[in-house]
Amino acid sequence: MSDETNAGPKHTIAVLVDNEPGVLARVVGLFSGRGYNIDSLTVAEVDARRDRSRINIVTSGNEMIIDQIRAQLERLVPVFNVVDLTEDGPSVERELALIKVVATGENRIEALRVADIFRARAVDSTMGSFVFEVTGDSGKVNAFIDLMEPLGLAEVSRTGVVAIARGADAM
């Protein structure tokens, strides 16, 4: 991927698609084929009755590239609608992470204390380990992971960003 593509701020883009087979491959193929970044990508059906899925993509690039990404996405036949949540006003972003920490003694207690501050829940525990569930924007999840690192961080599983615009308007 070219440096030029990487330059520029992060954008969260929401794509509403017809839930047909291969639609995700089309979106991902577009990004890889044209050299755009994918920092994170989430996809799930959001409207079973109308067969619609939503893809949230975090990408980065200068203004020209972000405009291109948007136009290229809109060009895909099964795409209903594309919204650049970063560009089009305030939005809420959330990520969920499951984080395994292997620790005993003082580190184990410290891990629990930090989890408490982050409102992370222990969803599994053994004598030597925890699995924490933490929710928040990506910055919060990153901060939590950083703090767990010296305490025995063993494994991380993250959903990637889901996002939605604030206010009454719907996509």
Added chain:
Amino acid sequence: MSGTAQDSDQNETTETLSGAEILIRALTDQGVDVIFGYPGGAVLPIYDALFAQNNIRHVLVRQEGGAVHAAEGYARSTGKPGVVLVTSGPGATNAVTGLTDAMMDSIPIVCLTGQVASHLIGNDAFQEADTIGITRPCTKHNYLVKDTDEMGRIVHEAFYVATQGRPGPVVIDLPKDICVNQGVYEMPDLDNLQHKTYRPPTTGKESQIAEAVALMAGAKRPIFYTGGGLINSGPEACAKLRELVKLTGYPITSTLMGLGAFPASDDQFVGMLGMHGTYEANNAMHDCDVMICLGARFDDRITGRLDAFSPGSTKIHVDVDPSSINKNISVDLGIVGDVGQVIEQMLAGWNKAGHQPDQAAAKDWWTTIQRWRSRDCLAFEQGKDVIKPQHAIQRLYELTKDRDTYITTEVGQHQMWAAQFYKFEEPNRWMTSGGLGTMGYGLPAAVGVQIAHPESLVVDISGEASFMMNIQEIATAVQYRLPLKVFILNNRWMGMVRQWQELLHGSRYAETYSEALPDFVKLAECFGATGMVMEDPASLDDDIRKMLDIDGLVIADVRVAKEENCFPMVPSGAAHNEMIMAGNKAAESPKVTDDGMALV
């Protein structure tokens, strides 16, 4: 896709048929009259259904790549979508180059590919290929039919997607069981089709039109830069373009893809622009103050060095595809819409505002352009001994211009000379592989053109190397008694590559000599066609006339000057006003930078 007449009697519109029969029925309902194809195991049920009817003619090519190019030739010369039928596995993979070609040049194609039976998909079955996966990036859209009841809807949707908005190729992958099984076919109301998600743009925003028209009216050094979008928009769009260009009196240039949208013989036409464009067109692009880009896409063959591209101009860009706007070049005013409709809006806007072009400015601008023109950038010297390739095309033009002629080309120098020296007065007469630059395009494309226009003169301007790439299609032309004329500018080199080696790689001619060429006359004869050699400049006219008089396929081996270069040339990475001209000494030519060397 919806649009079936809701209140009509179900029994009148619904029928139970096999998948293959539904396919043929839907194609017939779409008005398809010809399919270019090649059979195989996976498509046997479809061939059976074809066999049982008389509405659709099947043209048997000799390689599936030829089928797609033939369909492209058909589509480009008629404005109707071209239809292809190939078998699974190798049939489908052979079609990939043609699909990519159609994608790059925005040509409407519906390509039907056979597939192994549904239950075998993913099993590495005999002649299985992941056609959907392979063709995803080289089609506008593709479909795998999973249910025979869906066949009719998908076929109609595929035609809609292929032809609406920016056209392109669409693949329908057809598992064999789906073609054999029985299903229901319902004829949709084709005039009122609406796609679930896809909304092709139509008219431009009125406020933007007003802005564009005001910019145009205020221009001192304007230029129209037009492209293949006009051809795709249709003959009416080209007629409107003529009106607009006449109304304003402004100069107009065209991309390779757009030739014929505006008459080349008209005095306002300054020739093709870009890498092998005219001195006047490229300089006018560089020095203009308002650029009106209609249905073209600022491709790298057009712009040359991006940061030196028309630095002082205000740019208006009209395109049906929003992703073409601001892709390579930032424009000041991007208008999304069908170029024909937008031009109509511009005409109305111009007239309504009572605009008049600035006569004094126009006079100065045309004086400058005439100065560039007087440089006579396409000049060449035709001696007594050997035919110059430019001369061959000029004579071909003079001797065919009053006929009903269609020209296809292969890729290389001959293609650029054809673009420079053959003057197209109408749209849909010029078929060339622009975006992908596919050698081997011209012969099968000519087959498709001739099938669509049996009474017309169809000439493939070819190079001896390109001709070898799809030479098998001669048999197709012979089988259907297509009186094509293959006019090979035989310079015994992969001339365009040799030219780059000469100019950029110290004349180290690695692997570009056309060694071991066949005797083209004997080759023609062994296929049952007529072969000719043309080598004497003095008898060239007579030879061409003779070729035209032969009622059948002719392969003309035109022996031309071997080391002629195609000029003017904007070398890779150079600006429009840094052209290499014929007769330049090497030292006077612009130097190609290292960055430029890395460009194709």
